Amino acid sequence: MRVESAVSRLHPTVVLWLAVGWVGYAVLPWYGVDGNFFSFFWLGEGYPFEEDVAPALFLVAQGLKLWLAPLAILLLLPLLAWGRRKNDPFFGKLLIAVGALGLAWMLFQGFGIGLRGWRFGWLTMLFGELEDRQFGMGYGALLTACAFLFLFTLGLAARGAVGGDVFVVGSIGFVVAIVALFVFMPILQMLANALLTPDGVYSFSAFAGKFLSAKLWSLDCLVGGRRCGVAWNSLFLAILVGILSTLLGLAFALVATRTGFRFRRLLRALTVLPIITPAFVIGLAVILLFGLSGAFTQLSATVFGTQPTRWVYGLPGLLIAQTLAFTPVAFLVLIGVVEGVSPSMEEAAQTLRAGRWQTFLTVTLPLMRPGLANAFLLGFIESMADFGNPLVLGGNFDVLSTEIFFAIVGAQNDPALAAILAIVLLFFTLAAFYAQRFWLGRRSYTTMSGKGDAGVHARLPTSLRYALYGIVGFWVALTVVVYATIVYGSFVTLWGVDQSLTLKHYHQAFDVGWNEFGLHWRGSAWGSFWTTIIIALVSAPLTAAVGLLTAYLLARQNFAGKNAFEFGTMLSFAIPGTVIGVSYVIAFNVPPIELTGTGIILVLSFIFRNMPVGVRAGIASMSQIDRSLDESSLTLGASSWQTFRRIVLPLLRPAIVAALVYSFVRAMTAISAIIFLVSGRYDMATSYIVGRVENNEYGIAIAYSTVLIVVMLAVIGLMQLLVGSRRIGRRVSNAPGGQTAIAGAG
Numbered sequence: 001m002r003v004e005s006a007v008s009r010l011h012p013t014v015v016l017w018l019a020v021g022w023v024g025y026a027v028l029p030w031y032g033v034d035g036n037f038f039s040f041f042w043l044g045e046g047y048p049f050e051e052d053v054a055p056a057l058f059l060v061a062q063g064l065k066l067w068l069a070p071l072a073i074l075l076l077l078p079l080l081a082w083g084r085r086k087n088d089p090f091f092g093k094l095l096i097a098v099g100a101l102g103l104a105w106m107l108f109q110g111f112g113i114g115l116r117g118w119r120f121g122w123l124t125m126l127f128g129e130l131e132d133r134q135f136g137m138g139y140g141a142l143l144t145a146c147a148f149l150f151l152f153t154l155g156l157a158a159r160g161a162v163g164g165d166v167f168v169v170g171s172i173g174f175v176v177a178i179v180a181l182f183v184f185m186p187i188l189q190m191l192a193n194a195l196l197t198p199d200g201v202y203s204f205s206a207f208a209g210k211f212l213s214a215k216l217w218s219l220d221c222l223v224g225g226r227r228c229g230v231a232w233n234s235l236f237l238a239i240l241v242g243i244l245s246t247l248l249g250l251a252f253a254l255v256a257t258r259t260g261f262r263f264r265r266l267l268r269a270l271t272v273l274p275i276i277t278p279a280f281v282i283g284l285a286v287i288l289l290f291g292l293s294g295a296f297t298q299l300s301a302t303v304f305g306t307q308p309t310r311w312v313y314g315l316p317g318l319l320i321a322q323t324l325a326f327t328p329v330a331f332l333v334l335i336g337v338v339e340g341v342s343p344s345m346e347e348a349a350q351t352l353r354a355g356r357w358q359t360f361l362t363v364t365l366p367l368m369r370p371g372l373a374n375a376f377l378l379g380f381i382e383s384m385a386d387f388g389n390p391l392v393l394g395g396n397f398d399v400l401s402t403e404i405f406f407a408i409v410g411a412q413n414d415p416a417l418a419a420i421l422a423i424v425l426l427f428f429t430l431a432a433f434y435a436q437r438f439w440l441g442r443r444s445y446t447t448m449s450g451k452g453d454a455g456v457h458a459r460l461p462t463s464l465r466y467a468l469y470g471i472v473g474f475w476v477a478l479t480v481v482v483y484a485t486i487v488y489g490s491f492v493t494l495w496g497v498d499q500s501l502t503l504k505h506y507h508q509a510f511d512v513g514w515n516e517f518g519l520h521w522r523g524s525a526w527g528s529f530w531t532t533i534i535i536a537l538v539s540a541p542l543t544a545a546v547g548l549l550t551a552y553l554l555a556r557q558n559f560a561g562k563n564a565f566e567f568g569t570m571l572s573f574a575i576p577g578t579v580i581g582v583s584y585v586i587a588f589n590v591p592p593i594e595l596t597g598t599g600i601i602l603v604l605s606f607i608f609r610n611m612p613v614g615v616r617a618g619i620a621s622m623s624q625i626d627r628s629l630d631e632s633s634l635t636l637g638a639s640s641w642q643t644f645r646r647i648v649l650p651l652l653r654p655a656i657v658a659a660l661v662y663s664f665v666r667a668m669t670a671i672s673a674i675i676f677l678v679s680g681r682y683d684m685a686t687s688y689i690v691g692r693v694e695n696n697e698y699g700i701a702i703a704y705s706t707v708l709i710v711v712m713l714a715v716i717g718l719m720q721l722l723v724g725s726r727r728i729g730r731r732v733s734n735a736p737g738g739q740t741a742i743a744g745a746g
Contacts (some may be wrong), residue, residue: 157169216230234384270480279382286324381432537664548656
């Protein structure tokens with residue numbers, strides 16, 4: 001008689017996740033610790049063991065944290081499925097019950113018990129006083145939660161969800177869990193925190209008093225007063241920046257694609273520069289050019305005898321800096337849209353005797369509507385979330401992002417006010433998001449089909465073409481001057497006072513020496529520089545992985561709740577970084593998930609802030625890959641995981657590069673979210689630069705920014721080389737000898 005092993009009598013995937021769960025429960029520290037990832041001390045009898053580095057099994061065995069005992073029972077229950085097949089109804093129902101109960105109990109004990117016993121009064125009334133406490137969950141809790149989650153999804157797959165595909169159901173469950181934990185939960189806790197008084201009591205009247213305050217909604221500036229409320233300031237600035245950046249981005253896109261412009265590559269390079277530059281650095285350059293001691297200000301005073309003023313501090317300076325910073329984003333969105341307009345549509349209009357202006361206004365421009373709407377939305381949200389430029393150039397023009405910052409770190413120390421301001425900011429961005437969708441409506445803007453389209457785009461009206469040349473030429477000149485100022489300013493001893501050239505700013509920030517221990521990083525900026533590089537390199541591939549996995553689920557799978565799933569994954573796109581930062585401080589400052597002051601919270605903020613870009617890039621690339629490739633792989637017996645890994649991913653290399661580059665650059669240059677999340681141990685480059693700006697050390701700030709730009713250009717090029725490009729067979733009609741050749745196109 002053949003004797004079957006335990007593995008053969010129990011589904012292998014169940015065995016895997018049970019092993020993971022027991023490692024988390026019995027081996028790893030249950031609570032968060034620094035170091036000591038594997039903790040076997042509890043195996044030594046009578047070892048003097050600290051509670052915060054002990055596995056859950058040890059804590060239960062010692063009678064210390066008895067509320068963790070039910071988890072052990074739940075981790076044993078899947079053994080009841082011994083010998084049952086995957087298609088047995090009991091198998092699926094058991095795993096669903098175990099996974100759901102395990103996750104529910106972890107949430108209940110995690111949120112119910114805090115640093116001082118029960119966290120809610122009704123629990124105290126129900127169970128009496130609790131003389132114990134617990135800390136933030138650690139490695140052990142993480143692995144145990146993962147085990148329960150994937151046992152739950154395995155049960156759903158066994159019951160036939162999404163065709164019984166274990167990989168797809170597990171991926172959906174994983175994405176839903178992390179988005180709920182790191183997007184929805186922080187936002188909901190921030191909303192609840194807005195109702196808290198300093199005494200820890202929830203009060204709607206206190207919320208209403210702050211929410212309806214004149215500082216937020218005053219319109220005094222319209223009736224002769226000095227200032228309007230910060231909400232109206234932010235909204236007005238964001239609308240202006242959205243409109244201007246969209247129009248300028250469209251001008252750049254039209255010049256690059258419709259005018260036969262010779263220096264298109266140079267134009268593209270110039271538009272990339274502001275993207276890899278910390279936004280507030282452009283604000284610094286604007287000060288160096290137009291401030292009281294600025295180059296243009298002094299030139300104007302000398303030539304025309306004008307009196308230097310502080311006009312650049314406030315709305316004018318902010319508008320210039322933000323438009324310079326965010327126009328390239330609009331250009332990158334619009335250039336693909338402009339190129340994608342089918343020439344046959346324009347040719348049809350001209351065949352019907354439409355002129356160039358009529359064709360452009362009634363055919364070309366309406367077909368660009370989705371791109372225009374997306375470009376405006378991006379400019380609007382970026383302006384709303386921008387923290388660095390208002391901090392540098394704001395003057396008396398207060399905006400929501402800086403007011404949120406000062407409500408938390410300033411003398412006010414009012415987290416509830418910060419939460420209320422963040423809610424207003426979130427309301428504006430979500431309103432813009434839905435206004436954009438309403439404006440686009442359900443109309444179709446498709447111009448590319450499977451049919452050949454070898455036409456030539458219609459020429460632009462002559463007057464429009466020359467106007468575009470003038471606008472783009474002026475903006476390119478301004479961009480060149482701004483970046484020349486940034487580089488030159490990093491070598492100037494003291495701008496406006498001592499214009500002599502020096503390397504002292506670079507020495508002070510990035511000096512390197514030798515001592516008895518070897519190489520010594522003596523410069524004051526090295527600590528934040530290496531931290532930023534590590535955080536960016538860790539978060540970029542994770543962001544790309546989560547984004548592309550989500551894109552695969554949205555583009556290739558059909559399942560119940562798909563629309564809600566897509567909304568949840570794209571929500572963080574409409575949430576400004578400032579709101580993300582505030583919500584993370586509120587949600588992850590206390591158990592059950594205590595992350596403030598760690599590098600993990602910085603990585604998580606970048607992943608979920610930038611994930612939607614990976615999602616959209618992946619969906620766009622997958623829309624060009626025929627489903628028959630997936631279907632052929634599945635027909636030949638490959639699993640969904642094998643198909644995704646061997647067929648889909650190699651064809652997604654452009655999307656992978658886009659997600660990696662965007663994630664890395666945003667991690668290197670972001671300020672609005674991380675200004676709330678940095679700590680003494682984990683300081684980031686942008687927060688270091690802001691600190692230097694606040695101390696009026698502009699030379700060091702600009703020198704550091706110049707180094708960041710060079711490093712980002714190098715890393716982006718390296719990423720492109722490492723990932724490579726996809727090879728696609730193309731027909732080349734002008735091959736030698738009149739033959740049609742097949743060539744690989746990158």
